[in-house]
Amino acid sequence: MKIFATCLTITAVLAQSASAHYIFSKLVLDNEVSEDWQYIRETTRDKCYMPTKFSSTFDNLTPRDSDFRCNLGSFSNAAKTEVADVAAGDTIAMKLFYDGSIAHPGPGQVYMSKAPTGNVKEYEGDGDWFKIWETTICDESGDLTSSAWCSYGMSQFEFQIPKSTPAGEYLVRAEHVGLHGAQDNQAEFFYSCAQIKVTGSGSGSPSKTYKIPGLYDDTMTLFNGLNLWTDSADTVKKDIANTPIGDEI
Numbered sequence: 001m002k003i004f005a006t007c008l009t010i011t012a013v014l015a016q017s018a019s020a021h022y023i024f025s026k027l028v029l030d031n032e033v034s035e036d037w038q039y040i041r042e043t044t045r046d047k048c049y050m051p052t053k054f055s056s057t058f059d060n061l062t063p064r065d066s067d068f069r070c071n072l073g074s075f076s077n078a079a080k081t082e083v084a085d086v087a088a089g090d091t092i093a094m095k096l097f098y099d100g101s102i103a104h105p106g107p108g109q110v111y112m113s114k115a116p117t118g119n120v121k122e123y124e125g126d127g128d129w130f131k132i133w134e135t136t137i138c139d140e141s142g143d144l145t146s147s148a149w150c151s152y153g154m155s156q157f158e159f160q161i162p163k164s165t166p167a168g169e170y171l172v173r174a175e176h177v178g179l180h181g182a183q184d185n186q187a188e189f190f191y192s193c194a195q196i197k198v199t200g201s202g203s204g205s206p207s208k209t210y211k212i213p214g215l216y217d218d219t220m221t222l223f224n225g226l227n228l229w230t231d232s233a234d235t236v237k238k239d240i241a242n243t244p245i246g247d248e249i
C-alpha cells in the first residue's frame with residue numbers, strides 16, 4: 001500500500017537541520033520497517049520538522065497543549081493511520097524520518113495509553129498514560145552535551161511491549177528530549193504516536209499513570225534551569241528523578 005505523506009521530502013538544504021530535528025515516522029515490526037506514517041499518526045506540520053518547546057516555539061505548540069500528546073494536528077490523521085498487530089511481550093521500534101538520527105543530548109522514553117472505546121483511531125489520548133521504556137545517561141564520565149546519553153546517535157527507539165499488557169488498542173508515544181537549551185527554558189521535545197493492537201492474555205496494570213498535557217512543566221529544572229555544560233552528571237540525574245522521566249517503570 002502506498003502511503004502519501006504531506007510533510008514531504010526534504011531538500012538537500014534542509015537535510016542537515018532535519019537530521020538535528022528528527023521526527024518519529026516509522027514503526028519497525030519483526031525487523032521490517034514500515035512506510036512513513038503507515039502506523040504513526042502524521043503531523044499536519046508542513047515540514048517533517050520539530051521540536052515543541054515551552055518558550056520560543058516556532059508553531060505556538062507547547063507541552064501545555066493537547067497536541068503535545070501525539071504531535072501537531074495528528075489526531076486529524078488518526079482514521080487513515082493503520083493499526084499494527086503486536087503481541088504483548090514483542091519488541092518493536094519507532095524509527096526516525098529520513099534516516100535521521102538523534103543529534104541532541106537528553107533522555108528518551110516511551111509511553112502507552114489504552115483506547116477506552118477499544119478503537120484507537122477515535123482516541124485522542126486524553127486518558128491515562130504509562131511509561132514502558134526509558135533511556136538516560138549511559139556514561140556518567142562522558143560528555144553530557146553529547147555521547148554520555150545512551151540515545152545520542154540512535155536512529156530508532158527499540159522497546160518491548162510489556163508481557164503483562166492487557167489486550168486492546170493503544171497509542172504508543174515515543175519521545176526524545178533535547179536538553180541543550182534547558183538553561184534557557186528551551187528544552188526540545190520530539191515525539192509521535194503509533195497505533196497498535198496488543199494481543200495476548202496480559203492482565204497487568206501500570207504502577208503510575210499520567211495525563212498529557214500535565215506530564216511535564218517548566219517548573220521542572222530538567223527542562224528549565226539545568227545546564228549541560230556546567231552541571232555534573234549527579235545533578236542531571238537528580239533533575240531527571242524530579243520528573244516522570246525518572247519514575248520507575
Ligand SMILES: [Cu+2]
Binds near residue numbers: 104
Ligand atoms: Cu534542536
